Amino acid sequence: MTKRFDRGAEIIQELYGDFGSAFFEDLEEVAPDFGRFIVEFSYGDVFSRPGLDMRTREVAIIGALTALGTAERQLKAHILGAIKVGATRNEIVEAIMQVAVYAGFPAGFNALMVAKRAFEELDHNTDSRYADE
Amino acid sequence: MTKRFDRGAEIIQELYGDFGSAFFEDLEEVAPDFGRFIVEFSYGDVFSRPGLDMRTREVAIIGALTALGTAERQLKAHILGAIKVGATRNEIVEAIMQVAVYAGFPAGFNALMVAKRAFEELDHNTDSRYADE
Amino acid sequence: MTKRFDRGAEIIQELYGDFGSAFFEDLEEVAPDFGRFIVEFSYGDVFSRPGLDMRTREVAIIGALTALGTAERQLKAHILGAIKVGATRNEIVEAIMQVAVYAGFPAGFNALMVAKRAFEELDHNTDSRYADE
Amino acid sequence: MTKRFDRGAEIIQELYGDFGSAFFEDLEEVAPDFGRFIVEFSYGDVFSRPGLDMRTREVAIIGALTALGTAERQLKAHILGAIKVGATRNEIVEAIMQVAVYAGFPAGFNALMVAKRAFEELDHNTDSRYADE
Amino acid sequence: MTKRFDRGAEIIQELYGDFGSAFFEDLEEVAPDFGRFIVEFSYGDVFSRPGLDMRTREVAIIGALTALGTAERQLKAHILGAIKVGATRNEIVEAIMQVAVYAGFPAGFNALMVAKRAFEELDHNTDSRYADE
């Protein structure tokens, strides 16, 4: 495995833990290389870059996924990741409400429902990586 | 005028200055109330909320507009606004590159071209509100 | 509560009744202010404006939501609302088919499936506000 | 030519006149059959259906094109068409503002700028088919 | 029935068999004419054109539906159709991964999950029209 892979895998483990693993398991049979690209490129090449802190990266991603409206599973993962690197639940809700102005109220509403499910998952999760704000 | 309007107008003036005014002038003849909604609602009600700092709000908006790909004029304004409230040019470039992973390379490329034009405008602008990073 | 809120709440109650309430209940815990913005701004400021009749407003919204393809829950509510203010089921089907030309056959098909579910709900609903056409 | 073609061509001529012709001229060299499909299917099969009046059809289309944000040329044509079949300028502005709630403020703003250009074109057009409202 | 209808129906039967029929059954009650348009126009007029082979047509459609991200049911049908006219499972996975570069990783991931379900359906299907690659 490459350094890019190792660097990406480390970030993914830190941010999403077992929740992240499910994405790769689902890809395992159908397109394992796509999983490798996520690790190497999305995280190893891009997310790990030094010029922007991880919390702000996750907010930019949450803004994008809220606007797209077609990636609820990914949005949930990034909401969990944002909390892991220091965003509070309230900041995530504010970011989504802010984006609703630009992407429309339904996009905002639907993203808030995803946030709600993510928060509920955290409340029933004993995984110490996700400390409540 | 309402308090909501005053609060929104103040933020818009602080963030975008004369650049923001052009949006309202363009609306003046065709739909002045839409301009008022932008001031009262988008800024007076939402952007001014205390739960998230203005720099992070602008990053979430930049993420959303990069993903939508249909709002270059607005994206340019928010890139200028982000710089005004403390984001560096490099942070904006990083946020757009990060979003490209989720919205595709063309969305990222096109947003970077908008950022390039915004930066060039800043370089030729003697308006002291926009200090180079 | 503001006049904007009262005006919006009255329209929402008239258009969607208990169906509309479910949206606000879902927001209650995670982002109650977003629910307030829907009432005050979406309905109190915009939908209640005199320049366009409510039936035509709902048709424009149905056109937009059909094209977006990411807001099935909202589309269903607006189909019910359109019927409440005088659109026939057939007119709604025609509007969606018309939009399919511009947004693609899948967008049209998916919106028709939402309309089908909305119509079935009406058929099993004894709420007198929804009279069959 | 088919009856479908004749029926579609008649509606297009009535709604858009020479403005509509430009679309077909642009297609003439690269894909004339696509122009034929627009006439036969979009207008001959769909737009001409009896179940919904032409003004409401144009409003649904304006709603969809405002939401898509990627079809400014088409949006301008349909704004002109809506006026031709009885919508007032003010009703079109209201419909776009209404859609902005669901598709975001930038989508609304950009569509209003298209409407502004369409209205200016009407003001400088002596073509009697477009009577000012 | 028209020649256009017969030509379209024949292709649909060849490509999707009973899987395709479900779309038309779902439309039967709410909008049977939309089903007729799919047969006559989408397949009878467009898909049946001689200038591009059916396998490449299905790849272009898979590219579009992957990018749109709002048509999973249709994407599944076209993945099955692509296999029916000669694309291998691996080629479909490659096409989706290729599109992910342009439409974003979530669009690619979600389309791969649809492909996975389509492949599983094929594995449990004794319908001889779908030979495993």
Place this chain on the structure above:
Amino acid sequence: MTKRFDRGAEIIQELYGDFGSAFFEDLEEVAPDFGRFIVEFSYGDVFSRPGLDMRTREVAIIGALTALGTAERQLKAHILGAIKVGATRNEIVEAIMQVAVYAGFPAGFNALMVAKRAFEELDHNTDSRYADE
């Protein structure tokens, strides 16, 4: 430079020649690493994969970019690339018309206008890499 970079750069030069270079020059000042990612990842990692021929890859990309409707510059490049690796002008027109069924007539029309400009560019280009079909 990495092997991934060399492999990607070779493909880009083969497909787009000087036309491709313009993208990288535009990125040079604002985000050179994004240009590197395009070379290394989009082409070095993905496009160069053996499981799908280059002509079919370009068709899948053209399908996606036609559907997105927000990447005309990129669409033009990929139309030129598709021709370079064996697609005829007519096949590209057919692919776009096919996608219009799924992404809407405006998406199809706009992509055909891009194709028209690409073809005109080829007709005035003495670069022997682009042989007319």
